[in-house]
Structures are given as structure tokens and as C-alpha cells.
Amino acid sequence: MNTDVFALRHIGITEKDLQPMFEIVGVDHMEQLIYETIPNDIRLKKPLDLPEGISEHEFLTHIQQLAEKNKVFKSYIGLGYHESLIPSVIKRNILENPGWYTAYTPYQAEIAQGRLEALLNFQTMVSDLTGMELANASLLDESTAAAEAMTMLFDVRSRQQKKDGTIKFFVSEEVLPQTLSLLETRSTPLGIELVIGNHEEFGFSSDFYGALLQYPGKHGQVNDYAEFVENAKSNDIKVAVAADILSLVMLTPPGEWGVDVVVGTTQRFGIPLGYGGPHAGFFATKEDYKRSIPGRIIGVTKDTDGNRALRMALQTREQHIKRDKATSNICTAQVLLAVMAGMYAVYHGPEGLKYIAEKVHNHTRLLSKSLTALGLEQSNTAFFDTIKVQVKDAGGLKKVAESKGINFNYIDDNSVSISLNESFSENDLKLLVSCFVESQQIQKDISTVFHVEEIIPKTLQRQSSFLDHEVFNSYHSETELMRYIKKLERKDLALNHSMISLGSCTMKLNAASEMLPLSWANWGNIHPFVPLNQAEGYQLVLKELESQLTTITGFAATSLQPNSGAQGEYAGLMTIRAYHESRKEGHRNICIIPASAHGTNPASAVMAGMKVVVTKTDEKGNIDVTDLTDKVIQHSENLAALMVTYPSTHGVFESSIVEVTKLIHEHGGQVYMDGANMNAQVGLTNPATIGADVCHLNLHKTFAIPHGGGGPGVGPICVAEQLKPFLPSNPVVNTGGEKGITAISGAPWGSALACLISYGYIKMLGAEGLTESTKMAILNANYIKDRLKGKYDVLYTGERGRAAHEMIVDCRPFKAHGIEVTDIAKRLMDYGFHAPTVSFPVAGTIMIEPTESESLAELDRFCKAMLAIREEIDEASSEDSNNVLKNAPHTLEMLTTDNWSFPYSRQKAAFPLPFVGENKFWPSIRRTDEAFGDRNLICTCTPIEAYAEA
Known part of the structure; x- marks a missing residue:
């Protein structure tokens, strides 16, 4: 046994197991089984063009060397991303614990009560801090959450607005650039017209259905939006707010102004920057919208014996039920990250969060006073953690700051914004101020202690209490939190206990050597918008991973930006849409989808502005080629794409696949292959060989990223040569194709930190190990x-x-x-x-x-x-x-x-x-009562008063 070969650790079957298995299966050897399973005309003729696998020790040495190429600066860039201090008790007991990261989405509530309780805590935290009635159990990031708000409010327009064709959506110019880019992506196919402007000059005309505000604004200004919201309500305009969650500890929550949706990210609640992700976005709204809210909601119900029980409520799998009528294609949550963020609030409690928020704010006030004492102009009249400073020479400041290991957000040649975080110290303040003294050639002495006046107006200071619930006031010592986390872990069945044989979900080993680098500071503490030369290690990993996936799929290029499988579907269809438009064939809008397809397929197609045509399956579960041919011919002039899963959702390699893809191409369409079942293809066939043009891959399935209780997921797309120019871009960091579509997710490379896992998986298995798997x-x-x-x-x-x-x-x-x-x-x-x-x-x-x-x-x-x-x-x-069956479990x-x-x-x-x-x-x-929970929807923890009464 060669202990250096990673495949022997990853693959559970040993050499001595093969013969008895072959006897059961009825074959003489492995090649016979593969021949009888995969049609010969799509088998690869050559092995994968990838290097040999390396040992786990070699990989850890290699990834450490790459980590050292990243330069970990103190980044005060902000724009929705801030360095956060991860409590060690949470890092060790959740992020690094397979009992949490290998669990599956909690569809089986009876063996997922621990995760469900942690997510209920998260929902409660979000509801309390935002002042809203209802929150879901996490979205992918702030920008996608804002896009979901825009589309949900579009869907719930009043009858009169729909009759009038009201389709305008106002976006404040204060909104983060990556969010604006994503709103452009999502709005165009749906015919929503974005109007970007100053909220103080907005006209509130009747052709608007909704608006999005940023709180605080992208460069730190805290605006009083109460009058804007009041005017919007009187004009039947719904309002969404993208809010910084830590600021809501000190600022009046948007829910108290009467807004309809509050979104944001919980990244600064103990989640690594990770070069952009994964981070848990949040989405909070009114109870009026409980049947429209995207994603998953955790609700309280009872079990067979009447005991309190938790489960996923309402539209948990709405895409699979409503299909093309679904209002969102969201399938993945960021559960592991939401659990961590919720535990951050549990550990610190309301008083701890107040301390952290006040420390950040007080440091920011002191910085502002220090810089104005130097004679510099600070233009934010009210702020929480970010100031905007006018300078004579931003280029000179950048040069000095980077020499001291500091990043600012350079707005233009004469202005810079600086966003502070919980890791900031008095020493950091001195170093930061010295950058301005040196670069702007200032001679003043500011060694005196300042009296720093209040900067947040009384009308914007939070008065309401939050996190009054028992769980947020009980576990503030490490011993207590460690035991609470363990108590919840014991209620969950994860992959570290037994096989999880979920079809279409591929719950394989998430090897410890693949996971270890996620905890390293040189990977975790990189802001997604740093200059590329500070992220050289990341760039090498991401470029090689793109190349690996391109080779495996047989395509020409890869984008890692989509941070879920359903988002990958959407990204793939949007590249097809852009391709047709570039050929003056923008009228092509018919997407053909077999009846057996994943439920997110039709939802993604509708989001991409396409009309879904469903084709039949035959008695053997395969695509009915006759029915498909009829519909292709019928819609030939407007055919945009076929969405096909291969092997099929029925677990079969359909022999007609090449005939099917050829038919689509003959009628001007492109073939999108859903990569959910790629674990049956790697090394034996590939999407390019079957005739596809684009596929998404679930890195959390085939390529070993753990499911984390329902997320993180990564859903990159791989494309053929003609679609390469249209790969998604980012407004802050240059990435994507030369004619790239606007952003699909907030960060340039999506959930970059999680990509280290798949990189390690491919690197250690190598061509032979991947094929053997x-x-x-x-x-x-x-x-x-x-x-x-x-x-x-x-x-x-x-x-x-x-x-x-x-x-x-x-x-x-x-x-x-x-x-x-x-x-x-x-x-x-x-x-x-x-x-x-x-x-x-x-x-x-x-x-x-x-x-x-x-x-x-x-x-x-x-x-x-x-x-x-x-x-x-x-x-x-x-x-x-x-x-015994009816009474189980x-x-x-x-x-x-x-x-x-x-x-x-x-x-x-x-x-x-x-x-x-x-x-x-x-x-x-015991078994949960689903109907009772939906009739009596409770999605937050019970307050202490209720416990006392009980």
C-alpha cells in the first residue's frame, strides 16, 4: 500500500473488494462495467491531460508556499467587506469540525435539529438587528440578496401596477458598485428599467414600483431615509435597504422606518474575508411577503408527541414545485457561514456587539478628528465606520500606504474612503495617520488627545433593544459556547457518522487536507478588491483551477464567479443570451427543458428572460427524441437553448445525447448541460464530447467542497470557444471575457476561499485518481x-x-x-x-x-x-x-x-x-408536523419573557 497515493484515502473500495463486487454486479472487470454503462461514441479516447496526483504532505507544502505569495495588508477598502475576528471557539468547533461542515441540507428535520436551531438563531439575529418581522436562513452574498429583493418586489407589485406595466426600479447612487452591476444583470432579462440617481432628488412618479437604498452609503455617509420611505409608501413604491449589519447595533434599524426588505451580508460577524467568499447574505422582510421570500426559512412546529420541533418551512423547495412559475432559482444557502455568524452573536451577545460596534465607531471618529486636525477635509457629515477624505495626491498616498502594508479605497485622484473594522487598534491609527502625514507632506503635530464629539444624529441612533432572547444571553464563556455547539452537533447526522446516499447531491469525502488551508490567515484575510499583486497566491490557484476544470469538461474557458449551482445555471444561460445578441439574434428566447430536469432549470431560464418549453420523457425515462424534434422544428426560428442533465436526472447515460445536441445546433440553438451529475463523467467522457456548449459544475458535489449543512456551494461555468468572450465581469476588478456580461455575484471570483478545496482535490487525485473515482x-x-x-x-x-x-x-x-x-x-x-x-x-x-x-x-x-x-x-x-415504519424514527x-x-x-x-x-x-x-408549522409560522427564537411565563 503506497501511503503517498491520495486516491487510496479518498476512494473507499480497496483492490481486494473488487472481485466480490464484480461477482454481484455480473462483470469480469471494471472496463466491462464502464462499457456497459457509458455509450461508446462519447467515451474519451485519451486520458485527462492533467498531471499525476501528489501526496497530501506535498499538497500541504505546496499550498503553504502559495499562501506565502499572498500579501496580507491591513485593508480599509470597505465596499461591503471588512476584516473580522473569528472567535477561536467557533473556528475550531464549527469551521474545522466535520460534524458541521459535512452535514447536508436539513430536509430530514428529525436528524438536523442542531443545524436548524443554529439557523433559527441566525434568523432571529437578522430580524432583531434589521427591525423586520421575518428573515430567511441566508442567501449567497449582499449583492445577490439585493437582486432578489428587486425581483421579489417586482413579483408582488399591486394589481394596478401590473396592469399599468410599472417596471422602473430606483437605485441610489450610494449603492455598492458590485451590487449595481448585479442589478443590471438581473433586471435586463425581466424588462425592469433601472434608474440610478440621488435619493434626495427622486421624483416618486407612478411608473416606479420599488427602490434600493444603501445604509450607510458606499463611502460611509449615513443618510436619514425616513422621509424618503414615507413618500415612497404614499406613492405605492416598495423600498429595499442594503444595510451594514454591525452598524445596525448603533443605527436606527430600517424596519423602524417601515421599509419592505432589508438585505446585506453577515461577513463581519466572524467570517473570513477569503478574497470574496463564501459569506452568508441576509434577507429580511415583512410577514406579508412570507410566501414570496426567496430561499429557505426555518420555522417552529411540533412533532408527533407535541414536542417543539424545527423544520424548513413554506417554500423550501419552491423551484421543484413551481418550476418555471418560481420567483427565484435560489437552491443553495450559505448555511455553514450563517451558523458561524449566528454563533458570533450568541457568543458576544447584545452587550458584546455593542462594545464591538462602539469600538469601531469610536476609532473612526478619532481617525476623522486626527485627519481634520492635519488640515484634511473629511466630507461625511454622519458616519459609522467609514470616512471620505479629500487629498491632494491619491497616487502618492497609495504609494506610501502600500509601503506600510495598508490598503484604502481610492475613489478618484483627490478622494479616498477608509473603512475601519473590529481588528483596528490604537497602533493601527498611528500608522494610518502617518500615511497621510508622509504622502501629503504635512508638518503639523497632532499628538494631543482630542475630545471627539458625537457624529450620529439623535434621530438615527438606535433606541430599540435587540437579541433579548435567552440564547444570546447565556453562552459568553468559551466553556459554555463549546458545550452549546456540541449539544447542537449531537442532534445532527453528518458524513462523519455514516454514508449519506443522497442522489444528485454527491456527498463524498471532504478530505481534511483539502479543508485545512481554509483556516490559514494568508488565505482568509485577503479583501476581494486588493491589487492583484497582493493576491498572487490566489491568482495562481484560481487560474490553475480554471484550467483544470476547462480540461476536465473539454471546453475553452471557465468562470469561477457563480457561487451556487443554480447561479451557475443562470450564468450559463446569460452567456448564451449574450452570444445570440452579439449575432443579431436576440429574438431567440425559447429554452427547451426535458420534464425530468432539475427544478432550478426552468426557474433559471425564466430569470434569463427565456420561455420554457417542456419535452416528454419516454417509458424508459429518457428524452423522447420524437417529441423533442417536433418542438425544435416548431420553435426553430426562436430557439435559444436546450437545458439537459447528463447523465440524466434518472441516473442513465442516454445513448441519444449526441443526436439530441446535434439537432439543437442545426436549428441555431446552444446546449446547456447541467453538471449536477458530473461525478459520473470525469475522465470517461465530458460535456464537450457530448456536444454541449456550456455547463455549470457543482464544486460542492463532484469536486469535494463540503455541503456545510446546505452551503457553501460553488457553481462555476465552463464554456466552448464561441461563448468565452461573454464570461461574467466585475465592476471593481477586471475579470471575465472581453465582452463579459455584468456581474453574477458580488466578488470577482465568487467564493474564492472555498475554491482551494477543489484545487486540492484535483491536485492530489491527478488524472488517474479522478478517473478512478x-x-x-x-x-x-x-x-x-x-x-x-x-x-x-x-x-x-x-x-x-x-x-x-x-x-x-x-x-x-x-x-x-x-x-x-x-x-x-x-x-x-x-x-x-x-x-x-x-x-x-x-x-x-x-x-x-x-x-x-x-x-x-x-x-x-x-x-x-x-x-x-x-x-x-x-x-x-x-x-x-x-x-415500526409508520412510527419511525x-x-x-x-x-x-x-x-x-x-x-x-x-x-x-x-x-x-x-x-x-x-x-x-x-x-x-419524532416526525415533524409540517402543516401545523406553516399554519402557525414562527421563525424566530422565543423571547425570555415567554420562557419566564412558561
Whole structure:
């Protein structure tokens, strides 16, 4: 065993396991299985053109050397990004803890109560600080959250406004540049007209439906918007505010002016800068909009026994239900980062946050006084943490500041803004002031201590209390917070406990060596808008990762900017849209999507201004080529794109794929391939070979970024040569194609910090390891399929009876026994497993994907559990619902009660197979009551008064 080979650590199947697995699957060797699974005409003829893999030690040495090429300056650039101090107890126990970062989206509430509570804390924090009634459980970043606000308010326009065709949206010139760029991207396909201007001069005419303000403004001015909001309300104009969350500790929250939406980022609540992400955006609104709010909401409900329970509420998966009628394509949240930000508030509490905010503000006041004492003009009349200073020579200041390891935001030749943060100290103040003294050749002495007057007007000072809830007033010592985090972790089933076989989600190993660099200061403390020569290490990693992904997909170029899979879909379609417009074919707006596609596909197409035409699937679950041909011919003149998932959402390599892509091209369209199932392609085939023009990749699936309880995700797009010029740009840092579309996310390279993980994954596996991983993923899926044969029916297979890397198991026949697919999902919890994907893409089924990282022993444990459940199904009766499946999951409280009223033993309930007792996971609640929670929507923690009354 060569211990230097990373593939041996990443891949769970050993050499000695292969022969017994081949016997079960019915093949003589691996190549036979791959031949019978993937159509021969799309197989790659050569190995991947990537270097050999390196050992974990070599990778860590290499990534350390690259980290040292980054220059960690004190960045006072601001523009929505600030250095933050991550409490060590949160870094060690959440960011670096696989119990938190390997968990999946909490669709199965009974085994996710810890994460759900942490997210409820986050929602409560956001609601309290913004003064709004309702918050979701995080969006991708501030800029995308602002775009979601614009589109939500567009969707909820009054009937009269829709009748009049009201489509104008006012954007304050104070809004961050990256947010404005993103608003331009999102507004154009929807026909929304942006009007950028001064809020004090806005005319409030009837053709506007909404407005966006920045609080404080991009260069630090704190404006009093109360009169603006009052005028907007009287003219039926909805108002959104992009707010700095730390400033809301001291400033009047926008909710108290009566605004409709407040958005922003929680990055400065203990999240690394990470060259732009990942960071948890926030979105807070009125309860009136609870059925329109994008993303996920965590709500309080009760379980079967009436105990308090948490679960994802309302439109948790609205894209999969509403499809092209969905108002947002948001699928990924930034759960891990939201959990960290929420814990930051739990750890510091209201008094701690006040201390931090006042420290930042007082340092800023002192800086302002110091610079004005030097004779410089500071132009902000009210500010929180950012001042705007007039200088004679910004170029000279930049040269001196950079020589001292300092970055400012250089607005123009004669003005600069400076944004302070919680890491700022008195020594930093002296160094910062010296930059101005030296560069502006000032002779004055300012060594005296100043009396610094109040700068925030009384009308803008926060009077209301916040974070009064018990959770924010209980865990201020490290011991207490460590135990609270552990208490929540024990309620969650993550990948560090057992296999999570979610189809389409690819819950593979997130190797420790890939994760370690995320904690290093030289990667974490880089502002996304620093000069490129300060981020040389990042630039080398990101450029090589782009090259690696371009090679793997067979395309010409890659953009890493999209920071979720659904955002990658949207980015891909927007490049197609730009391509057609460049050819004077902007009328092409029909997007053909097979009925089996991911739910985010049609939502993304509508957001990109396209009309969705759905095509049928045949009885084998494949694209109905006859129906597709008819619709392509019908819409030939206006055909923009086909969106196709490959292998299909049904877990099959369809042999007609080349015929399908050729047909689209013959009629002037482009082919978008959804890369959700790329784990079955890498090294064996690729999107370019099947005839696609663009694909997005889920780095949080195929390329080992952990799901983090539902995010972070990264969804880069890879494109063919003709689409390369249109890759997304950024207004602050030059990136993207020469005719690049406007921004897709706030930061130039999206969630750059998380990209280190995929870079390491590819670097350590190398060409051979990547290809071997794909083969093992296919072998593992077919092994499970054949182990379960005769007990469970697999709905779709390829022409030779093979599954790709996942399969859909049909549970609908069990209704004859009174058993639903949900019962199987809940019963698996008693066996210590997270359920596979339930009722997607076919209702009444489960979709199983084992990945390449699982051992044969773990695959066998899962199969034994499934086979034991099959016997329990046979024992069940449709006349009597009091059985082990209907009552699952079984909690410790149930098992230890004096009253056991069930017709089966406690052992059968909790320890149905011997292996369960060796490593028992206890669900912390019984089944949640979804309907009760939606009827009685509670999305924040209960105040202390309510606890006292109870």
C-alpha cells in the first residue's frame, strides 16, 4: 500500500473488494462495467491531460508556499467587506469540525435539529438587528440578496401596477458598485428599467414600483431615509435597504422606518474575508411577503408527541414545485457561514456587539478628528465606520500606504474612503495617520488627545433593544459556547457518522487536507478588491483551477464567479443570451427543458428572460427524441437553448445525447448541460464530447467542497470557444471575457476561499485518481442496485441494464402495505442512515447515490438496512398503521418511557440489526408536523419573557 497515493484515502473500495463486487454486479472487470454503462461514441479516447496526483504532505507544502505569495495588508477598502475576528471557539468547533461542515441540507428535520436551531438563531439575529418581522436562513452574498429583493418586489407589485406595466426600479447612487452591476444583470432579462440617481432628488412618479437604498452609503455617509420611505409608501413604491449589519447595533434599524426588505451580508460577524467568499447574505422582510421570500426559512412546529420541533418551512423547495412559475432559482444557502455568524452573536451577545460596534465607531471618529486636525477635509457629515477624505495626491498616498502594508479605497485622484473594522487598534491609527502625514507632506503635530464629539444624529441612533432572547444571553464563556455547539452537533447526522446516499447531491469525502488551508490567515484575510499583486497566491490557484476544470469538461474557458449551482445555471444561460445578441439574434428566447430536469432549470431560464418549453420523457425515462424534434422544428426560428442533465436526472447515460445536441445546433440553438451529475463523467467522457456548449459544475458535489449543512456551494461555468468572450465581469476588478456580461455575484471570483478545496482535490487525485473515482462511483451504484435486486425495483436503467452513479428506487408498490416513501426515509434514521433523496425527480421514489468514497463495509451496512426495511414492509398492513415504519424514527425518550404501547419490541424499534448498536444515532425528535408549522409560522427564537411565563 503506497501511503503517498491520495486516491487510496479518498476512494473507499480497496483492490481486494473488487472481485466480490464484480461477482454481484455480473462483470469480469471494471472496463466491462464502464462499457456497459457509458455509450461508446462519447467515451474519451485519451486520458485527462492533467498531471499525476501528489501526496497530501506535498499538497500541504505546496499550498503553504502559495499562501506565502499572498500579501496580507491591513485593508480599509470597505465596499461591503471588512476584516473580522473569528472567535477561536467557533473556528475550531464549527469551521474545522466535520460534524458541521459535512452535514447536508436539513430536509430530514428529525436528524438536523442542531443545524436548524443554529439557523433559527441566525434568523432571529437578522430580524432583531434589521427591525423586520421575518428573515430567511441566508442567501449567497449582499449583492445577490439585493437582486432578489428587486425581483421579489417586482413579483408582488399591486394589481394596478401590473396592469399599468410599472417596471422602473430606483437605485441610489450610494449603492455598492458590485451590487449595481448585479442589478443590471438581473433586471435586463425581466424588462425592469433601472434608474440610478440621488435619493434626495427622486421624483416618486407612478411608473416606479420599488427602490434600493444603501445604509450607510458606499463611502460611509449615513443618510436619514425616513422621509424618503414615507413618500415612497404614499406613492405605492416598495423600498429595499442594503444595510451594514454591525452598524445596525448603533443605527436606527430600517424596519423602524417601515421599509419592505432589508438585505446585506453577515461577513463581519466572524467570517473570513477569503478574497470574496463564501459569506452568508441576509434577507429580511415583512410577514406579508412570507410566501414570496426567496430561499429557505426555518420555522417552529411540533412533532408527533407535541414536542417543539424545527423544520424548513413554506417554500423550501419552491423551484421543484413551481418550476418555471418560481420567483427565484435560489437552491443553495450559505448555511455553514450563517451558523458561524449566528454563533458570533450568541457568543458576544447584545452587550458584546455593542462594545464591538462602539469600538469601531469610536476609532473612526478619532481617525476623522486626527485627519481634520492635519488640515484634511473629511466630507461625511454622519458616519459609522467609514470616512471620505479629500487629498491632494491619491497616487502618492497609495504609494506610501502600500509601503506600510495598508490598503484604502481610492475613489478618484483627490478622494479616498477608509473603512475601519473590529481588528483596528490604537497602533493601527498611528500608522494610518502617518500615511497621510508622509504622502501629503504635512508638518503639523497632532499628538494631543482630542475630545471627539458625537457624529450620529439623535434621530438615527438606535433606541430599540435587540437579541433579548435567552440564547444570546447565556453562552459568553468559551466553556459554555463549546458545550452549546456540541449539544447542537449531537442532534445532527453528518458524513462523519455514516454514508449519506443522497442522489444528485454527491456527498463524498471532504478530505481534511483539502479543508485545512481554509483556516490559514494568508488565505482568509485577503479583501476581494486588493491589487492583484497582493493576491498572487490566489491568482495562481484560481487560474490553475480554471484550467483544470476547462480540461476536465473539454471546453475553452471557465468562470469561477457563480457561487451556487443554480447561479451557475443562470450564468450559463446569460452567456448564451449574450452570444445570440452579439449575432443579431436576440429574438431567440425559447429554452427547451426535458420534464425530468432539475427544478432550478426552468426557474433559471425564466430569470434569463427565456420561455420554457417542456419535452416528454419516454417509458424508459429518457428524452423522447420524437417529441423533442417536433418542438425544435416548431420553435426553430426562436430557439435559444436546450437545458439537459447528463447523465440524466434518472441516473442513465442516454445513448441519444449526441443526436439530441446535434439537432439543437442545426436549428441555431446552444446546449446547456447541467453538471449536477458530473461525478459520473470525469475522465470517461465530458460535456464537450457530448456536444454541449456550456455547463455549470457543482464544486460542492463532484469536486469535494463540503455541503456545510446546505452551503457553501460553488457553481462555476465552463464554456466552448464561441461563448468565452461573454464570461461574467466585475465592476471593481477586471475579470471575465472581453465582452463579459455584468456581474453574477458580488466578488470577482465568487467564493474564492472555498475554491482551494477543489484545487486540492484535483491536485492530489491527478488524472488517474479522478478517473478512478468516477469508475468507483459507477461500480458502487451498480453494486447497491444488484444487492437490492428482487426486493426493490430500480425505475430506470441504461440499455444494458446499468445505472450511472445513482439510481431511482420505486417505492410506490409498497402503498399496498400502507407504506409511503416517507416512512422508509424516516425508518432509515433508526438504522443510523440519512435518507436518500426522496420523491425527486419522481414522486414516491428514493434516489440513491453512494459516491466513490464509501467502503464496501459501509455499502453492505446500508444494503442490510434497506433489506431489513423491506422485510418490515412485508410485515406491515394497510389496515393497521401502528407499525415500526409508520412510527419511525424512534427517539431515546420513546425507548426509555415506562409506557411502551407498540406491538413490536424496543429492540426492534431502536436496534434492528447488530451493527446499529455499535454506533447508535438517536434522532432528537419524532416526525415533524409540517402543516401545523406553516399554519402557525414562527421563525424566530422565543423571547425570555415567554420562557419566564412558561
